[in-house]
Amino acid sequence: MIFRWVHHTSLNPRERLMMVLFEMGMATLKDLSVVLGYTEDRIYQLFKQIRYLKTQDEVAELKVELEKVKSDVNLDKKQKAKRIKEINRKIKKIRDEWVRTYRKIPEKRGSENRLLALGGKGVEYCTSLMHERGAWEIKESQKDHYDGTNKILVRLIKEFGQERLKWYYSYEARDVLVRTWESIMSEEWKQNPKLARKMKKEMIKPDALCLIDNVAYWIEFDNDTEKTKQLVEKYRSYQKTICPEEAQNIKYPVIWVTTSTHRRDELQNIWEVAKDEYLLKDESFPEMFFFVAGEETGWFKERHGNFLSN
Numbered sequence: 001m002i003f004r005w006v007h008h009t010s011l012n013p014r015e016r017l018m019m020v021l022f023e024m025g026m027a028t029l030k031d032l033s034v035v036l037g038y039t040e041d042r043i044y045q046l047f048k049q050i051r052y053l054k055t056q057d058e059v060a061e062l063k064v065e066l067e068k069v070k071s072d073v074n075l076d077k078k079q080k081a082k083r084i085k086e087i088n089r090k091i092k093k094i095r096d097e098w099v100r101t102y103r104k105i106p107e108k109r110g111s112e113n114r115l116l117a118l119g120g121k122g123v124e125y126c127t128s129l130m131h132e133r134g135a136w137e138i139k140e141s142q143k144d145h146y147d148g149t150n151k152i153l154v155r156l157i158k159e160f161g162q163e164r165l166k167w168y169y170s171y172e173a174r175d176v177l178v179r180t181w182e183s184i185m186s187e188e189w190k191q192n193p194k195l196a197r198k199m200k201k202e203m204i205k206p207d208a209l210c211l212i213d214n215v216a217y218w219i220e221f222d223n224d225t226e227k228t229k230q231l232v233e234k235y236r237s238y239q240k241t242i243c244p245e246e247a248q249n250i251k252y253p254v255i256w257v258t259t260s261t262h263r264r265d266e267l268q269n270i271w272e273v274a275k276d277e278y279l280l281k282d283e284s285f286p287e288m289f290f291f292v293a294g295e296e297t298g299w300f301k302e303r304h305g306n307f308l309s310n
Contacts, residue, residue: 002153002167006036013038014053015129017046018099018118022126023169025138025146026102026115034154047099047116054098054121062091097121102143115143148221148293149207152257155297156210160304166211173209173218177241177250184246204237210255212304218242222258228270235274235288243283253287257296264290 005011005019020035021027029040036043052059069075069083097119104113117138118126127133153167168176178200182189189196208219218238226234242251258264268290275285291299 001172002035002169003162003165006162011129013042014046014050017043018050018122018126019129021099021116021118022123024150025169026117026143027150028104028112028115028147030112031147031150031154032116034157043116050099050122051095055094058094059091062087062094098125102140104143104147115147144223145207145221148223148257148259149219151293152219152221152296153208153210155294156212156300159297159301160212164213164304166209166214168209170205170207173206174203176209177203177206180247180250181241202237202240204234204241206254209252212300215304216252218252218254220254220256222256222263222267224259224263231267231270232274232278235271236279238286238288239279239283243286251284251286253289255296256288256290257293258290259293261292264292 002020002023005016005023008016008019011019016036017032020032024031024035027035029043032038032043033040038046066084066087069080069087072080075083098121100117100119102115102117104115120137123136123138149169156165156167181199181203185196185199189199204218206218207221210217210219220234238254241247256264256267258267271288271290279285289296289299
């Protein structure tokens with residue numbers, strides 16, 4: 001749950017930032033500011049400290065090499081420029097292994113267009129803090145999806161405050177599903193590991209699990225990149241994962257947030273067709289609600305009231 005890192009007493013501010021980035025994947029300074037409660041300037045200073053302090057020993061050796069190249073009388077101007085460029089590229093690569101930035105829109109500059117993320121060593125460091133093993137790459141191709149999902153969380157924090165929220169990103173949300181089905185299928189999975197692997201593989205992977213006043217919702221951010229077939233498979237996967245009678249304790253409403261009115265209506269229409277033609281008839285249907293980004297906040301507000309009235 002992301003908020004456990006915000007005030008974690010055993011972590012310093014740099015580590016808190018790293019753990020929040022670990023959860024969010026990629027995030028803007030503004031969104032990190034809302035989640036962490038720090039100013040954007042402080043977050044950027046912490047980011048630079050991670051980038052430079054964690055790599056200072058490795059970089060120091062390369063900087064010595066850099067100075068030698070600059071003063072080498074045996075190299076001509078072109079050769080020096082090439083070697084200097086190579087060394088600076090190595091330095092950047094080393095620093096990017098801890099934290100790095102991406103632009104949401106390559107042609108545009110500015111902090112609002114900059115996404116901060118962990119590199120491979122940053123991810124490894126965070127998993128070690130959690131006493132876990134493993135590492136993975138934060139994929140640049142998913143930057144719009146990270147950003148869209150994060151902004152749902154940020155809007156809810158502004159509306160309700162962190163005290164009324166719990167927010168679990170995809171890997172923790174899916175863990176809730178897996179643990180639920182492990183309990184349901186305990187004996188069958190022990191006797192048939194192949195069945196366990198098959199069922200786990202087919203389970204839906206929500207983008208997040210959100211609780212407001214302990215009322216739970218599955219969260220999906222749609223960036224208008226998936227085709228009809230992929231959406232139908234997701235709808236069917238939700239039905240198979242959360243709708244069986246023995247899994248009613250995880251049958252939470254599914255909140256879809258997307259980028260435009262046209263796409264929202266398309267998602268809704270595909271859902272209606274899926275219910276008639278593609279979903280299982282011997283199972284109930286999950287509740288699905290569809291919104292353009294920002295509309296979902298008003299819907300939640302109607303259900304739960306706003307932060308000021310609490």
